[in-house]
Amino acid sequence: MEQERLFPDYIFETSWEVCNKVGGIYTVLSTRARTLQDRIHDQLIFIGPDCWQDRPCPYFEEESLFPEWEDVARCEGLHVRVGRWTIPSRPVAILVDWRPLFDEKDAFYGRLWQQFGVDSLHAFGDYDDSVLFGWAAAKVVESFYRHYRLDDQRVVLHANEWQTASAALVIQKLVPQVATIFTTHATCIGRSIAGNNKPLYDYLWAYNGDQMAQELNMESKHSIEKQAAHHVDCFTTVSEARECAELLDKPVDVVLPNGFDNSFVAVGPQFTRKRKAARKRLLAIANALLGTQIGDEALIVSTSGRYEFRNKGLDVFIEAMNRLRCDTDLQRPIVAFIAVPGWVSGPRADLQERLQQRKSYDTPLESPMFTHWLGDIDHDQVVGMMRHLDMANHQEDNVKLIFMPCYLTGDDGIVDLSYYDTVLGNDLCVFPSYYEPWGYTPLEAVAFHVPCITTDLAGFGLWANSVKGASASIEDGVEVVRRTDYNFSEVADHIKATVARFAAMTPKEVRACRSKADKLSKKALWSEFIPYYEEAYDLALRKAAKRAE
Numbered sequence: 001m002e003q004e005r006l007f008p009d010y011i012f013e014t015s016w017e018v019c020n021k022v023g024g025i026y027t028v029l030s031t032r033a034r035t036l037q038d039r040i041h042d043q044l045i046f047i048g049p050d051c052w053q054d055r056p057c058p059y060f061e062e063e064s065l066f067p068e069w070e071d072v073a074r075c076e077g078l079h080v081r082v083g084r085w086t087i088p089s090r091p092v093a094i095l096v097d098w099r100p101l102f103d104e105k106d107a108f109y110g111r112l113w114q115q116f117g118v119d120s121l122h123a124f125g126d127y128d129d130s131v132l133f134g135w136a137a138a139k140v141v142e143s144f145y146r147h148y149r150l151d152d153q154r155v156v157l158h159a160n161e162w163q164t165a166s167a168a169l170v171i172q173k174l175v176p177q178v179a180t181i182f183t184t185h186a187t188c189i190g191r192s193i194a195g196n197n198k199p200l201y202d203y204l205w206a207y208n209g210d211q212m213a214q215e216l217n218m219e220s221k222h223s224i225e226k227q228a229a230h231h232v233d234c235f236t237t238v239s240e241a242r243e244c245a246e247l248l249d250k251p252v253d254v255v256l257p258n259g260f261d262n263s264f265v266a267v268g269p270q271f272t273r274k275r276k277a278a279r280k281r282l283l284a285i286a287n288a289l290l291g292t293q294i295g296d297e298a299l300i301v302s303t304s305g306r307y308e309f310r311n312k313g314l315d316v317f318i319e320a321m322n323r324l325r326c327d328t329d330l331q332r333p334i335v336a337f338i339a340v341p342g343w344v345s346g347p348r349a350d351l352q353e354r355l356q357q358r359k360s361y362d363t364p365l366e367s368p369m370f371t372h373w374l375g376d377i378d379h380d381q382v383v384g385m386m387r388h389l390d391m392a393n394h395q396e397d398n399v400k401l402i403f404m405p406c407y408l409t410g411d412d413g414i415v416d417l418s419y420y421d422t423v424l425g426n427d428l429c430v431f432p433s434y435y436e437p438w439g440y441t442p443l444e445a446v447a448f449h450v451p452c453i454t455t456d457l458a459g460f461g462l463w464a465n466s467v468k469g470a471s472a473s474i475e476d477g478v479e480v481v482r483r484t485d486y487n488f489s490e491v492a493d494h495i496k497a498t499v500a501r502f503a504a505m506t507p508k509e510v511r512a513c514r515s516k517a518d519k520l521s522k523k524a525l526w527s528e529f530i531p532y533y534e535e536a537y538d539l540a541l542r543k544a545a546k547r548a549e
Contacts (some may be wrong), residue, residue: 005538009153015160018048031261034089035526050095098133123220134166145296163230179544194435199485209247238438239459259526278425288354293363303337313432320495325399342405343375347413370403383416446517455483477517
């Protein structure tokens with residue numbers, strides 16, 4: 001008879017991205033929250049960094065939910081703010097200031113070395129802030145646990161990425177009864193190898209993680225990530241990747257694929273209205289910038305994500321668009337966007353003026369390749385590659401490529417739409433990642449009925465192939481391109497051909513692709529993926545029970 005799985009009564013989950021919109025982990029946690037809240041309600045508690053202190057946090061609303069404990073915590077020297085994360089499900093969130101712990105940093109690092117073998121000797125940059133925040137998060141859990149006497153409750157602390165690994169380690173000493181889960185969404189050394197233009201995949205079997213950390217000056221971050229992987233009750237990652245076993249010398253206990261909550265995706269007339277508004281805005285930006293009159297018949301293509309030029313495949317996307325712009329057989333004009341946050345110095349006043357005038361123009365603005373001025377434009381990788389390829393959006397080019405280097409939060413001064421309201425205006429999205437343990441951007445695209453192109457080096461691409469049982473194509477809603485360490489040109493040609501094929505589709509064929517994309521996204525809802533978390537919680541709780549004994 002199969003043993004019944006244990007499920008926690010309390011889940012404390014900590015990340016640098018709780019109430020702090022930085023990257024994909026924000027999406028992981030914020031979209032998963034509702035599914036867990038359905039089980040344990042306000043006993044799901046997120047712990048994030050109080051980056052704002054006396055200033056209001058745009059993702060957090062203060063509310064006195066545990067007034068007695070808040071007083072106790074402050075008496076214990078913890079600087080906390082309690083309230084709710086302002087996402088649709090509004091889960092409980094505790095923001096903690098880690099800065100007061102700097103006075104005790106050296107002694108704490110000494111204990112990490114003695115108890116867990118964490119080498120903080122070579123720490124620099126964001127290491128101190130991250131590790132001390134993890135320590136502060138663990139102290140919050142300890143204080144809450146003891147105040148509310150949770151000894152008879154099943155309690156889990158789930159730490160995400162190396163930035164909070166210290167929380168999962170320290171809590172085992174502070175409160176051994178608390179079960180610990182550590183998720184690496186991307187190993188810091190794997191990301192660093194890929195980002196430094198070294199071949200990762202064909203040579204992965206031969207890399208020594210400790211040696212590479214020394215070579216790439218990543219020793220301290222790699223050390224705390226590796227020790228967390230070895231010491232926690234349950235070590236997890238987000239896809240069937242080999243890098244944890246090879247670089248951290250520890251295979252994962254459970255794979256936790258990233259799901260999505262589509263409850264906020266508009267439906268029916270509202271979806272149609274939002275899609276039309278997004279397309280209208282994107283084309284207005286292109287026409288004002290380029291001095292063109294491109295109409296709604298254009299194919300709008302985009303890529304987006306964090307600004308990791310090689311890892312996210314921005315280089316191969318630009319190359320594919322470059323090859324496509326000379327294709328005389330293209331059935332439709334193409335407007336392509338790179339929506340990747342860069343070092344923005346401000347929106348272009350000349351572009352703002354044209355957008356406000358709402359007139360047609362027949363001459364382009366100066367440097368008609370980007371929507372916002374950049375802080376160091378001469379060293380920007382996207383602009384540099386576009387200039388190198390002479391991709392200056394000449395009138396005769398079949399493909400116009402525009403760099404939107406702003407965060408799409410609805411107030412950037414040019415687009416003035418949120419990311420989700422912008423993405424549904426696309427006809428096709430392209431995410432040709434070289435290093436992408438999961439890949440939220442393609443999942444988000446298909447959730448908004450936008451077919452996309454990704455690679456089999458992305459966890460999402462591998463998952464899409466597994467759903468089909470073969471290599472997925474654009475007719476399935478997602479085209480999964482085979483990518484290796486050395487086939488850059490082949491990938492660029494594959495993307496070029498797929499975009500051209502999509503541009504030639506009939507409206508009926510496009511609707512079928514969009515429908516398939518929507519159906520595929522529903523197989524990646526959190527309701528489908530939460531059983532993997534149930535497995536991880538059960539494993540962690542059973543190990544913690546043995547430790548507590």
